[in-house]
Amino acid sequence: MVATNASGDTTIDVATLPDPSLAPGQHRRIRDAVAGQVRDSPRHRTRTTLGPDARVLDEARPEPAVEARAPGKDRVRHLLTFALAAGCSGCAGVPGVKLQSGVDFGEERGRIWVRASWEVIKPSTDIDDVVDQLCPAVGRLDRARAGDDGLEYCGLLYSLPDGTYHASVPSSLGLRAHSDRGRHKSCRLPTSLREARAGVTIKADYHSHPWPDAPFTDRDLSSDRQRWSIRIQFDTTCRIFKYEPHSGEPRPGEVFLRVGKSWRLHSIVRVEDKPLGIPTPSLQEVL
Numbered sequence: 001m002v003a004t005n006a007s008g009d010t011t012i013d014v015a016t017l018p019d020p021s022l023a024p025g026q027h028r029r030i031r032d033a034v035a036g037q038v039r040d041s042p043r044h045r046t047r048t049t050l051g052p053d054a055r056v057l058d059e060a061r062p063e064p065a066v067e068a069r070a071p072g073k074d075r076v077r078h079l080l081t082f083a084l085a086a087g088c089s090g091c092a093g094v095p096g097v098k099l100q101s102g103v104d105f106g107e108e109r110g111r112i113w114v115r116a117s118w119e120v121i122k123p124s125t126d127i128d129d130v131v132d133q134l135c136p137a138v139g140r141l142d143r144a145r146a147g148d149d150g151l152e153y154c155g156l157l158y159s160l161p162d163g164t165y166h167a168s169v170p171s172s173l174g175l176r177a178h179s180d181r182g183r184h185k186s187c188r189l190p191t192s193l194r195e196a197r198a199g200v201t202i203k204a205d206y207h208s209h210p211w212p213d214a215p216f217t218d219r220d221l222s223s224d225r226q227r228w229s230i231r232i233q234f235d236t237t238c239r240i241f242k243y244e245p246h247s248g249e250p251r252p253g254e255v256f257l258r259v260g261k262s263w264r265l266h267s268i269v270r271v272e273d274k275p276l277g278i279p280t281p282s283l284q285e286v287l
């Protein structure tokens with residue numbers, strides 16, 4: 001079901017999409033089939049570029065929101081054990097850092113803006129170095145790891161003309177329907193970047209889910225929610241996914257999992273599955 005709320009966000013009921021399931025042998029065939037495309041794929045492309053004297057990005061299209069649903073209890077218990085064994089700062093009981101509404105992020109004319117750059121993220125000439133810093137930093141924020149009591153955080157990654165990549169502060173503003181305790185969460189994607197320096201090029205959006213074992217939802221991957229050519233998402237175990245939707249192209253979208261310092265192709269989103277964002281195989285399957 002598609003609905004539009006009072007602030008103009010497009011949101012979709014999260015509960016009922018089918019999960020594709022494949023035999024194990026099919027996974028390898030999928031990876032083989034798309035391997036050539038991945039090798040040929042430009043790594044970091046963008047469709048949104050600001051002019052030399054523009055300081056604020058403010059897109060005309062309605063902003064999408066990214067949503068998550070809590071994973072099943074058994075898997076949560078398993079991954080909580082893993083997270084505790086791995087050591088975790090910002091866990092339940094440790095007060096998180098509160099960002100300031102109106103200073104770090106806010107809403108203006110129905111759109112979300114975020115301040116940039118985020119001081120705790122060290123800039124780099126390699127965008128993946130910036131990506132690797134996001135989960136620990138977001139994990140220290142208020143309720144970022146609090147599960148059903150938690151918050152999602154949404155931010156942007158961008159470059160400057162000197163070739164460095166940066167992250168914005170994230171925003172926790174979500175859809176009103178998900179503001180209370182519950183198993184559905186959302187954050188509204190920022191579309192306005194407050195960066196004093198000129199020549200900003202938005203590269204990607206990023207967002208967190210407040211549970212362990214909570215990868216991209218189908219909604220996160222659906223074509224009407226894509227804004228830039230890269231989307232980053234991570235859960236409370238710092239498992240990081242990247243989606244390259246290849247929007248408008250007759251080729252599958254690609255979901256990568258961060259493994260060490262590399263991206264491993266995990267799933268594809270077939271062209272015919274792009275509208276609903278259904279990955280093959282499911283992101284819950286460990287390959």
Ligand SMILES: [Zn+2]
Pocket residue numbers: 066067068207208209215216217220233
């Ligand atoms: Zn999400």
